[in-house]
Amino acid sequence: MKPAFSVIFLTTLIGAAQGLFLALFTHQSYALFGLLPMQSDCFYGNGSAIVMLLLGGGLFAAVFHLGKPGYMITRAWRGMTQWRTSWLSRELIALPAFMGIVFLYGVTHLMLIRPEIVTLPGGQIIDLTVLLGVVGTIMAFVLFICTAMIYACLRFLREWHSPLTVINYILMGGSSGFVLAAFYATCTAPTASGFFTDWAIILTVLAFVGRVASLLRNARLKPTSTIQTAIGVKHPKITQRSMGAMGGSFNTRDFFHGRSATFLRAIKPAFLILAFVLPLALLALGPSTPALLGIVFILQYVGLLAERWFFFAQANHPQNLYYQTVG
Amino acid sequence: MTQLALVIDLNVCVGCHACVTSCKEWNTSGSAGPLCDERPYGENPTGTFFNRVQTYEIGTFPNSETLHFPKSCLHCEDPPCVPVCPTGASYKRKEDGIVLVDYDKCIGCKYCSWACPYGAREFDEKQKVMKKCTLCVDRIYDMSMPEADRKPSCVKACPTSARLFGDIHDPESTVSKAIREDGGYALMPEWGTHPSNHYLPRRKTKVKIHEDELERADNPLKLDQQLPKPDKNQSTMDDVSAW
Numbered sequence: 001m002k003p004a005f006s007v008i009f010l011t012t013l014i015g016a017a018q019g020l021f022l023a024l025f026t027h028q029s030y031a032l033f034g035l036l037p038m039q040s041d042c043f044y045g046n047g048s049a050i051v052m053l054l055l056g057g058g059l060f061a062a063v064f065h066l067g068k069p070g071y072m073i074t075r076a077w078r079g080m081t082q083w084r085t086s087w088l089s090r091e092l093i094a095l096p097a098f099m100g101i102v103f104l105y106g107v108t109h110l111m112l113i114r115p116e117i118v119t120l121p122g123g124q125i126i127d128l129t130v131l132l133g134v135v136g137t138i139m140a141f142v143l144f145i146c147t148a149m150i151y152a153c154l155r156f157l158r159e160w161h162s163p164l165t166v167i168n169y170i171l172m173g174g175s176s177g178f179v180l181a182a183f184y185a186t187c188t189a190p191t192a193s194g195f196f197t198d199w200a201i202i203l204t205v206l207a208f209v210g211r212v213a214s215l216l217r218n219a220r221l222k223p224t225s226t227i228q229t230a231i232g233v234k235h236p237k238i239t240q241r242s243m244g245a246m247g248g249s250f251n252t253r254d255f256f257h258g259r260s261a262t263f264l265r266a267i268k269p270a271f272l273i274l275a276f277v278l279p280l281a282l283l284a285l286g287p288s289t290p291a292l293l294g295i296v297f298i299l300q301y302v303g304l305l306a307e308r309w310f311f312f313a314q315a316n317h318p319q320n321l322y323y324q325t326v327g
Numbered sequence: 328m329t330q331l332a333l334v335i336d337l338n339v340c341v342g343c344h345a346c347v348t349s350c351k352e353w354n355t356s357g358s359a360g361p362l363c364d365e366r367p368y369g370e371n372p373t374g375t376f377f378n379r380v381q382t383y384e385i386g387t388f389p390n391s392e393t394l395h396f397p398k399s400c401l402h403c404e405d406p407p408c409v410p411v412c413p414t415g416a417s418y419k420r421k422e423d424g425i426v427l428v429d430y431d432k433c434i435g436c437k438y439c440s441w442a443c444p445y446g447a448r449e450f451d452e453k454q455k456v457m458k459k460c461t462l463c464v465d466r467i468y469d470m471s472m473p474e475a476d477r478k479p480s481c482v483k484a485c486p487t488s489a490r491l492f493g494d495i496h497d498p499e500s501t502v503s504k505a506i507r508e509d510g511g512y513a514l515m516p517e518w519g520t521h522p523s524n525h526y527l528p529r530r531k532t533k534v535k536i537h538e539d540e541l542e543r544a545d546n547p548l549k550l551d552q553q554l555p556k557p558d559k560n561q562s563t564m565d566d567v568s569a570w
Binding site: 001065066067068071075076078079080081082085086087088089092150153154155156157224225227229230231232233235237238239240241242243244245246247248249250251254255317318319320322323327 | 344347366370371372373374375376379380381382383384385386387393394396398407409410411412413414415416432433434435436437438440441442443444445446448449450452454455456512513514515516517518526528529
């Protein structure tokens, strides 16, 4: 498939946003049960603002995936109507819903709107921010699943049609978000940064394992469709002589990454190192300074951009069988 | 239930592209707007088409065969492109099974084209919406046309009658009979999309003649071990006096 930069930025930005939100609320939950010192409301509130910025950036990138950016205003609302069948439609509902919850979570923290809802037997007070955090956590996972299922549900794009696609979207978004949370914490609440760094390491290891697993799986795939089934002729040697157009068509432009096989081979180790190995090494061995964690986040983000590019480029669409030869 | 479809006879398709140009002409002139082209007279002309004719070489020369392969939307009975559409712009008509795109609802996200294993959909780079074969839905129901013309444009244009059009759910229709009797098959059956369009395979007309049909084993003249005269390799009077 041709990697569309709008979708690459959308999925990586909102992945980091969802991860950061999960990180913030994980911290608040730990603190609620007294496992960590509670941070100020500003910490969670300002963190939510960063989540909103990233989500907004993702939404902005998504606009460029539409035929015309104007469709965002005139037609995109229709995209919420087919949630019964379309994962893309479900994502178009889940994304604004998640944004709304994050917005409320941030506002309730910043404006100290914390009406008590229920008190647990252990004495922990469940207030509005905790309730919004729980709903937001559910929505973050719903959004991860919707985003990944857009790809995983396409059964003839076999590189994507796997539970690993969903697992990896969650793990890579989580890793990116927790790294960002660690950076944010070193800047604003240094006592909390260790918690986020530890979780960032765990999630990055898991994401690395998940991504390598999907690479191994994809390396073993045998194509289901062949030129024989595509045109329905039983003969071992079939060669296309003409695709019916000399100057290319949508089918030749949108289903191929347009780079050499060497480039594709080179980008695989590059993203594995940038997105997983290098961040892990720096997180585990480096000092927990804002500068270093900022660099780790940016390096990993670049790595995840490359990962997402490769994710699209590696998927081989069966329609390409019909578009082999100009003639 | 009706399922309109094309049946394409690869045995008689000569690859003339008349269906391609006729399709383009009809569908670029309709009320739904043009099928946009870019650089139509330039170096790398490209544009939106509903129908393409491709050519394949089967086997290795000299034991090879040329196959011309017209390719358009197959109007699948279980179209994978329809449920993925977020806006409902892609839909399959209940009354006749035609898969259509509502250009006024399409947001141009191209997700449906990812979901079509056949590459039957083409994005219009100027109108910024997804397009595909409509089975000439603006033609086949047009009562102002003579009945003979109420067929898809490609079908009307085919000089060898390689394209048949009809209801594949009606067992007595021409298309159903062609599929049943001439070995009609579907493309990429492995995905369970149940394409409505079918293809009829290349088939060679062969006459099988056995040796004993040329020379009867029970020829009574052979009973005495003597061949009839003159010998079958000798000339007879018939060869020189054919009046």
